[in-house]
Amino acid sequence: MWPFNRRVRASSGRLTRFLVILAVLLALCAAGFFFLPAGRALFEDTRDKLGKAQAITPVEIKASTQNADHPPTNTSDGIRNNYWGTTPGSTITYTFRAPFRLVTTIITNGAGVAPKEYNAQARALEFTLEVTTPSGEKHTKKLTLDDKPGPQTFTTAFSDVKTVTLTLNTPSGLTQGRQLALAEVEFFKRA
Incomplete structure (x- = not known):
């Protein structure tokens, strides 16, 4: 019968098959090249979620404003009712001793965790988090906080962090005789 007993030459279809395989390989290489940063970010995020987070303490804390009664070092002393004014x-x-992968940041806003302490001073409801790598590269992220007492957790996911700078924005409850209060900032690295 005609469709089943066709004679085929020995090299028939080889060139077409080779061109299709070559096109598929080129498409895979192009996709890998264009999606490499997204793939790397996905890989790092997966490692963050599968690994444990470990607390890391800064070796130096500097602030643009100083208050003798409420110094900036109060934000890293482990006491949640002691604040930086x-x-x-x-x-x-x-500033940290060695670069690390910053997985999570926990911010305890206000003058303390009890509602009465929290409302005693003003609070910043928006923070700009800026991380700097040892090479000087900077990455920023906006953190929006709820106006409520207690710790608030943020997934940050930055690699090679050497310094973290927080800028306090959008004050709430700022009236005469009150100052912005930041009780505690905790950083966690991938273990």
């Missing part, structure tokens, strides 16, 4: 737009910079 400052003004809107102030910055605080945390």
Whole structure:
């Protein structure tokens, strides 16, 4: 019968098959090249979620404003009702001994975790988090906080972090005789 007993030459279809395989390989290489940063970010995020987070303490804390009664070092002392008192737009910079992968940041806003302590001073409801790598490369992320007492957790996911700078924005409850209060900032690295 005609369709089943066709004679085929020995090299028939080889060139077509080779061109199809070559096109598929080129498409895979192009996709890998264009999606490599997204793939790397997905890989790092997966490692963050599968690994444990470990607390890391800064070796140096500097702030744009100082208050003798409420210094910036109060934000890293482990006491949640001891705060740094400052003004809107102030910055605080945390420097670490060695670069690390910053997985999570926990911010305890206000003057303390009890509602009465929390409402005693003003709070910043928006922070600009800026991380700097040893090479000087900077990455920023906006953190928006709820106006409520207690710790608030943020997934940050930055690699090679050497310093972290927080800028306090959008004050709430700022009236005469009150200052912005930041009780505690905790950083966690991938273990």
